[in-house]
Amino acid sequence: MKRNNEKKLTIVIGSSRLGANIASYNSQNGVYTVIIDKNPLAFRKLDSSFSGYQIEGDAENLDILNAANIKEATEVDVLTNSDNTNIFIANVVLKYYKVPLVLVRLMDTTKSVFLDDPRIRIISPAILSFRSYKEIITEKEL
Amino acid sequence: MKIIICGNYSQVSFVIRSFTAEESNKIIVICDSEKDAAALSKIDNITVFNSDPTKIYSYEISDVYDFDLIVSLLDNDAxxxxxxxxxxxLFNVKKSICTVNNxxxxxxxxxxxxxxxxxxPYLLSEKIKGESDINSLIKTMSLENSRIVITEIRVKKDFFCANKQLKNISLPNTGNITCIFRDPSVLIPRGDTSIIPGDLLIIASAPNDQKDLVQYIRKGRK
Structure with missing residues (x-):
């Protein structure tokens, strides 16, 4: 089902492989997308079709989040390679902004207790990988 | 007091001096560098765990439930x-103190x-504000996360309060003279205590009231 992407603003924090793919996907689907990373070289992972904004800076800084127009954001995806950074940024976003959906990448799922809010959705590479493993094994056995 | 300190050798070994003097303190250090943990374990009266202080299991193995204080001195704010x-x-530790780089x-x-x-830098900027807001004869310090300021002010002969009894000054109720240093004595002020030039007044107030109180001590009502 095609999403209605008018007036959507997604902010992606961390231009990791996952972050760059999500930002590229949203941009291709007509979602206004801003991607933030401390390292400008990380933006090379974006698809050539990406037409959103790139902001070089530390998303732990409110000035950077404001520069990304976070007050208007409909979705913030916190996807840096550090769980601790992701939890901190997600807590800042929840505390100061009324963003309706905050996705957080978390390797160590025991730390999900620090993200206890209905606006939070956790993406866990460990759980997703394990799910894939089970699917592969099940297919093989059939 | 039961205290957890997180950090590497240079920070922890410096800070720990504040706590080890009191023998009844129980101190647990969590340090993720093996080399630093080995060096710290040579300090008397502390227990050192070589573990990552940002992992929940580090607190489980060091059994710090219900401790009084955590002091975190790690390099990264997050x-x-x-x-x-x-x-x-998760461990019901009562109070937290940490360094913040940004x-x-x-x-x-x-x-x-x-x-x-x-x-x-934050403390430095607060200090500069304290110094520049009023003037150089006044010193200030903050308590309880800057919610209380203690102001020291040396009384000059042209001050409004000079040579008056406290009860006749009608100090605004937004602050209080908590102590008067009149070399070599320390006076606890009462209504009949007179303030004389050369006295050092120690005033407690909220930060927002500090300027008006100092103004009042010096010049009376506007």
């Missing part, structure tokens, strides 16, 4: 936030439940 949050939320994060940390975030 790591300090996580260490303090694990200790407070001074803009001081107020954010407070809003997120860290009791005392400390940033050198």
């Amino acid at each position: 790591n300090n936030f996580i260490a303090c949050t694990i200790a407070k939320k 001074p803009n994060n001081v107020n954010i940390f407070r809003d997120l439940g860290i009791d005392s975030p400390i940033s050198a």
Whole structure:
């Protein structure tokens, strides 16, 4: 089902492989997308079709989040390679902004207790990988 | 007091001096560098765990439930936030103090439940504000995360309060003269205590009232 992407603003924090793919996907689907990373070289992972904004800076800084127009954001995806950074940024976003959906990448799922809010959705590479493993094994056995 | 300290050798070995003097303190150090943990374990009266202070299991193995204080001195702000949050939320540690590298994060940390975030540039800027707001004969210090300020002011002969009894000064009720230093004595002020030039007044107030109180001590009502 095609999403209605008018007036959507997604902010992606961390231009990791996952972050760059999500930002590229949203941009291709007509979602206004801003991607933030401390390292400008990380933006090379974006698809050539990406037409959103790139902001070089530390998303732990409110000035950077404001520069990304976070007050208007409909979705913030916190996807840096550090769980601790992701939890901190997600807590800042929840505390100061009324963003309706905050996705957080978390390797160590025991730390999900620090993200206890209905606006939070956790993406866990460990759980997703394990799910894939089970699917592969099940297919093989059939 | 039962205290957890997180950090590497240079920071922890310096800070720990404040706590080891009191023998009844129980001190647990969590340090993720094996080399630093080995060096720290040579210090008397502390227990050192070589583990990652941003992992929940580090607090489980060091058995710090219900401790009084966590002091987190890690290099990264997010790591300090996580260490303090694990200790407070999951292990019921009563108070958290941590260093903050980005001074803009001081107020954010407070809003997120860290009791005392400390940033050198932030403290420096508060100190400069304290020095420049009023004038050089006044010294200030802050308590309880800057919610209380203690102001020292040396009385000059042209001050409004000079040679008056406290009860006749009608000091605004936004602050109080808590102590008077009249070399070599320390006086606890009462209504009939007179203030004389050369006295050092120690005044406690909220930060927003400090300027008006000092103005009143010097010049009376506007």
